[in-house]
Amino acid sequence: AQSVSQHNHHVILSEAASLELGCNYSYGGTVNLFWYVQYPGQHLQLLLKYFSGDPLVKGIKGFEAEFIKSKFSFNLRKPSVQWSDTAEYFCAVTLRNFNKFYFGSGTKLNVKP
Amino acid sequence: DAGVTQSPTHLIKTRGQQVTLRCSPKSGHDTVSWYQQALGQGPQFIFQYYEEEERQRGNFPDRFSGHQFPNYSSELNVNALLLGDSALYLCASSPTSLRETQYFGPGTRLLVL
Numbered sequence: 001a002q003s004v005s006q007h008n009h010h011v012i013l014s015e016a017a018s019l020e021l022g023c024n025y026s027y028g029g030t031v032n033l034f035w036y037v038q039y040p041g042q043h044l045q046l047l048l049k050y051f052s053g054d055p056l057v058k059g060i061k062g063f064e065a066e067f068i069k070s071k072f073s074f075n076l077r078k079p080s081v082q083w084s085d086t087a088e089y090f091c092a093v094t095l096r097n098f099n100k101f102y103f104g105s106g107t108k109l110n111v112k113p
Numbered sequence: 114d115a116g117v118t119q120s121p122t123h124l125i126k127t128r129g130q131q132v133t134l135r136c137s138p139k140s141g142h143d144t145v146s147w148y149q150q151a152l153g154q155g156p157q158f159i160f161q162y163y164e165e166e167e168r169q170r171g172n173f174p175d176r177f178s179g180h181q182f183p184n185y186s187s188e189l190n191v192n193a194l195l196l197g198d199s200a201l202y203l204c205a206s207s208p209t210s211l212r213e214t215q216y217f218g219p220g221t222r223l224l225v226l
Contacts, residue, residue, distance in 0.1 A: 004155070036217075043116075044156075044203070044217040090155050100169045101146070101215065103155030 002027045004093050006104035013081050014112050021076040021107050023091030030096035033074040035065055036103075039087045047089070050074065061085070083113045115140065117206050117218035125224045126194050134189040134221045138206030144168075145187040146215060147179060148203040156203055162187050163209070191223075199225045 005024045013019060025031065035047040048059025055067040065076045074091060091104040118137045126132050138145050144163045148156035158171035162181035181187045185206075191198055201222050205215035 006155075043219050044205075046214070046216075049214070092155075100158050100161070100171065101148075101156070102158070103148075105153070105155045 002093065002095065002102050004091055004102050004104040006089075006091055006107050008107045009105070010108045010110070012110045012112065015083055016080045017111075019076070019078040019081045019085070019109070021089055021091075021109070023074045023076065023104060025072050025074070025091075025093045025102070027072075027093065027095060032094045032096060033065070033067060034092040034094075034101075035059065035063070035074075035076050036090045036092060037087045038090070038106075044090070047076070081109070081111050083111050085109060086111045117142075117204055117216050119202075119204050119218040119221050121221060122219070123222045123224075125226065127226050128194055128196060130194050130225075131190065131192045132194060132223060134191075134202050134204075134223070136187045136189070136204030136206075136218060138185050138187070138204075139216050142206035142208050142216070143185050144207045144209060145181060145185065146205045146207070147187070147189045148205065149173070149198075150201040150203055150220070152200070159189070194225045196225050199223060 003026045033050040036044045037047045038044050048057050050057045050067045058064045088106045088108045090106045093102045120135045146161040147159040150156045159173050161169040165181045176192045178190045201220040203220045204218045207215045
């Protein structure tokens with residue numbers, strides 16, 4: 001069965017620190033990859049997505065992610081976090097031509113001011 | 114432009130009862146997907162509706178059923194509720210041409226006692 005792993009369940013950083021959240025998936029075929037964010041009290045929102053092309057994807061609010069096919073990974077990065085980045089981050093995968101999303105269990109990021 | 118709306122926001126039921134949750138998709142979207150998010154977990158795909166038919170289904174029992182209406186709104190029905198059905202139920206909508214771009218609603222929190 002397909003699965004998405006987010007190994008960091010809870011990350012605590014100080015403002016201006018760099019962020020990298022890991023995401024690995026288990027599927028050998030063509031995939032679409034996503035990062036979603038859920039700010040406290042808000043809906044899930046799309047941060048960025050990768051369908052094809054340049055494996056380095058830039059999203060909103062200074063976030064980026066790199067698709068490394070050989071490692072089945074799609075890690076999320078931000079060079080300098082802000083207190084307002086405190087949220088829960090979810091990695092998700094869909095199989096190409098299918099619309100069934102597989103989500104990871106999420107990583108809670110707490111940025112200390 | 115209203116986003117995805119869901120009703121009710123909260124619901125308390127007892128074991129064995131039945132529940133119906135409702136979702137109105139974002140304007141212009143014709144595809145609706147439902148997810149279950151248990152506490153501390155990522156969303157789990159239940160099923161997807163398009164053209165009033167179930168197109169994709171996750172690993173959920175037949176107690177979970179749905180419907181899509183001609184105006185694209187959707188209902189999720191759960192019969193014979195179990196304690197383990199307590200979760201946040203999320204609806205997401207997307208347009209046909211970009212079915213991977215899903216917009217999420219705020220969810221309905223169901224508590225089964």
